[in-house]
Amino acid sequence: MEFLKWDTEDVAKWVESIGFSKYKACFTENFITGRKLIHVNCNNLPKLGVTDFRDILVICAHVRVLLGITEPPWNNSIADPRRDTVALFLEVKSRTGRWTNSLTYQQFLYYLEDPDGANMEDEKEEWEEEEEEKEEEKEDEDEKKDEDEEKKDEDEEKEDEDEEQEEQEEDKNDKNKDNENDKNKDDKNDENKDNQNENNENQQ
Numbered sequence: 001m002e003f004l005k006w007d008t009e010d011v012a013k014w015v016e017s018i019g020f021s022k023y024k025a026c027f028t029e030n031f032i033t034g035r036k037l038i039h040v041n042c043n044n045l046p047k048l049g050v051t052d053f054r055d056i057l058v059i060c061a062h063v064r065v066l067l068g069i070t071e072p073p074w075n076n077s078i079a080d081p082r083r084d085t086v087a088l089f090l091e092v093k094s095r096t097g098r099w100t101n102s103l104t105y106q107q108f109l110y111y112l113e114d115p116d117g118a119n120m121e122d123e124k125e126e127w128e129e130e131e132e133e134k135e136e137e138k139e140d141e142d143e144k145k146d147e148d149e150e151k152k153d154e155d156e157e158k159e160d161e162d163e164e165q166e167e168q169e170e171d172k173n174d175k176n177k178d179n180e181n182d183k184n185k186d187d188k189n190d191e192n193k194d195n196q197n198e199n200n201e202n203q204q
Contacts (some may be wrong), residue, residue, distance in 0.1 A: 015059075
């Protein structure tokens, strides 16, 4: 059922491929995706803008072939004919939601045929609760991850500040040391100068 993944453009390409490119806009403007094709029938096509009766019959026939569903065997009975299970499944899949996104045909058949009467709505509710719990767990994990990242950034920032402070302290010590060396050198020069003057005086 690859068509369930089709977007409106994919559906428009399919409409063109069956020879009805003139109706592409009717499908795209009404947002018909692959999951909505189950509702493309003789009743709804005129609402989409397809009014030619022969075209309606042909398009509906192509839709049934694509979806793999059979035409209801209408007879003289006043009772509605038994619905095609594929058609029923596709009607459910045409709805939006994460639960319908994950529903498979095999699961759907189980809901229909389970002798104990599996309740699809109960299953859906249970599934949604599980998904909410998973979502909450994921949010908690993401929140913890963000906190860890924030703490890591703070630690790195503090480490950078400490390194910068240490470098400044080293620069300061080096500068003091240089100043001290310069002072000692000046003192030594002064001392040498005094000694030289004293020697000159003695010689005179």
